[in-house]
Amino acid sequence: xxxxxxxxxxxxxxxxxxxxxxxxxxxxxxxxxxxxxxxxxxxxxxxxxxxxxxxxxxxxxxxxxxxxxxxxxxxxxxxxxxxxxxxxxxxxxxxxxxxxxxxxxxxxxxxxxxxxxxxxxxxxxxxxxxxxxxxxxxxxxxxxxxxxxxxxxxxxxxxxxxxxxxxxxxxxxxxxxxxxxxxxxxxxxxxxxxxxxxxxxxxxxxxxxxxxxxxxxxxxxxxxxxxxxxxxxxxxxxxx
Amino acid sequence: xxxxxxxxxxxxxxxxxxxxxxxxxxxxxxxxxxxxxxxxxxxxxxxxxxxxxxxxxxxxxxxxxxxxxxxxxxxxxxxxxxxxxxxxxxxxxxxxxxxxxxxxxxxxxxxxxxxxxxxxxxxxxxxxxxxxxxxxxxxxxxxxxxxxxxxxxxxxxxxxxxxxxxxxxxxxxxxxxxxxxxxxxxxxxxxxxxxxxxxxxxxxxxxxxxxxxxxxxxxxxxxxxxxxxxxxxxxxxxxx
Numbered sequence: 001x002x003x004x005x006x007x008x009x010x011x012x013x014x015x016x017x018x019x020x021x022x023x024x025x026x027x028x029x030x031x032x033x034x035x036x037x038x039x040x041x042x043x044x045x046x047x048x049x050x051x052x053x054x055x056x057x058x059x060x061x062x063x064x065x066x067x068x069x070x071x072x073x074x075x076x077x078x079x080x081x082x083x084x085x086x087x088x089x090x091x092x093x094x095x096x097x098x099x100x101x102x103x104x105x106x107x108x109x110x111x112x113x114x115x116x117x118x119x120x121x122x123x124x125x126x127x128x129x130x131x132x133x134x135x136x137x138x139x140x141x142x143x144x145x146x147x148x149x150x151x152x153x154x155x156x157x158x159x160x161x162x163x164x165x166x167x168x169x170x171x172x173x174x175x176x177x178x179x180x181x182x183x184x185x186x187x188x189x190x191x192x193x194x195x196x197x198x199x200x201x202x203x204x205x206x207x208x209x210x211x212x213x214x215x216x217x218x219x220x221x222x223x224x225x226x227x228x229x230x231x232x233x234x235x236x237x238x239x240x
Numbered sequence: 241x242x243x244x245x246x247x248x249x250x251x252x253x254x255x256x257x258x259x260x261x262x263x264x265x266x267x268x269x270x271x272x273x274x275x276x277x278x279x280x281x282x283x284x285x286x287x288x289x290x291x292x293x294x295x296x297x298x299x300x301x302x303x304x305x306x307x308x309x310x311x312x313x314x315x316x317x318x319x320x321x322x323x324x325x326x327x328x329x330x331x332x333x334x335x336x337x338x339x340x341x342x343x344x345x346x347x348x349x350x351x352x353x354x355x356x357x358x359x360x361x362x363x364x365x366x367x368x369x370x371x372x373x374x375x376x377x378x379x380x381x382x383x384x385x386x387x388x389x390x391x392x393x394x395x396x397x398x399x400x401x402x403x404x405x406x407x408x409x410x411x412x413x414x415x416x417x418x419x420x421x422x423x424x425x426x427x428x429x430x431x432x433x434x435x436x437x438x439x440x441x442x443x444x445x446x447x448x449x450x451x452x453x454x455x456x457x458x459x460x461x462x463x464x465x466x467x468x469x470x471x472x473x474x475x476x477x478x479x480x
Contacts, residue, residue, distance in 0.1 A: 089332070093324050093332075097324045097325075104308075
């Protein structure tokens with residue numbers, strides 16, 4: 001191990017290792033961005049010149065998120081609203097129909113696992129209790145979990161509204177683990193790392209090549225453990 | 241107590257009393273039906289003669305529920321799809337916009353508690369651990385719970401995808417209660433009563449004057465305890 005490797009931990013430092021799901025275990029943002037690209041193709045011809053339709057869509061998503069929450073259904077409703085608003089009603093109903101179908105297709109899209117996921121969960125899960133913590137749409141996340149082939153690895157699967165310190169604190173209490181012995185693994189610094197570190201627990205950041213606009217954090221002072229891929233997690237835990 | 245009263249239980253027969261939320265603690269179906277009535281007014285002028293727009297909407301809801309799940313966002317998406325499909329695209333985007341707004345308004349509608357709810361929860365909750373079990377949209381149900389003023393009564397608040405025997409069994413395990421000492425209180429025979437009785441647990445049915453089409457059960461063989469209102473629950477439990 002070189003000096004440049006992140007501070008290693010031993011698996012026995014922890015009682016529970018928690019994993020995020022979207023863009024940590026399986027692809028998610030790819031499909032959102034492909035849908036957005038199609039949305040732009042569909043709506044652009046009816047929009048006033050000079051409007052960036054994706055900027056306008058993101059602005060409406062930001063407005064809607066407080067009441068609609070995260071996930072594909074909220075995204076679908078934001079797309080419909082954005083298409084009508086930014087074209088001042090000029091978008092044809094045929095396009096609205098296709099937008100609704102794009103959202104419906106996302107809900108039933110098969111899960112695309114990221115590389116090494118089953119092996120890593122098997123290896124870590126044999127050594128320690130592992131749980132899954134994801135936010136988003138209850139029906140969609142449940143479908144992905146149950147069709148992923150990964151469900152049996154996890155002692156608990158928690159689908160939460162928001163990943164903030166109060167929710168993580170409640171989950172740790174539910175798992176019966178103190179923060180010092182809890183480690184969260186995920187692709188989002190904003191959702192998987194900072195709120196966990198704020199509680200005195202541990203986190204490992206595994207970046208994904210795409211990050212949703214609303215998950216970006218511009219700046220923070222934390223010294224974050226970062227691994228290039230989930231395949232590096234067992235070694236970080238001293239398992240291989 | 242007369243012979244015609246339902247078989248009474250004592251509060252000490254139970255370790256956990258669980259409550260449904262929508263149309264048990266607060267109004268829900270009223271707003272859905274009001275929105276449907278407005279949907280019919282909006283879409284009917286563009287529909288072919290002889291189509292019952294609400295029947296058509298319900299048919300699309302039934303189709304969508306497997307992938308979209310329960311709740312206001314799923315309902316909103318079904319309304320948009322139904323409006324376009326049943327008018328063969330003739331519905332104006334202005335109407336689609338209003339349909340989306342109707343759904344958005346439902347998500348932020350203030351909670352309307354049913355009569356006697358705070359007093360009954362206070363009385364039962366002082367005597368025994370009470371929990372809330374509701375299905376539907378994570379963000380919407382969470383908003384209703386946190387704005388209802390009722391949250392502090394419950395040791396646990398569980399928002400689930402479906403109310404079926406496996407989910408109830410998992411929840412009882414989480415609460416650490418055996419079925420014989422668990423009692424569910426709710427307005428839906430299909431969701432709050434039958435799956436609970438199937439596990440050997442107890443249930444109390446408190447009908448609401450409106451029942452969602454998809455919650456109706458035509459026939460069952462169970463002998464169901466039914467109370468006319470939540471106000472009767474403390475007496476049924478021997479608390480007053």
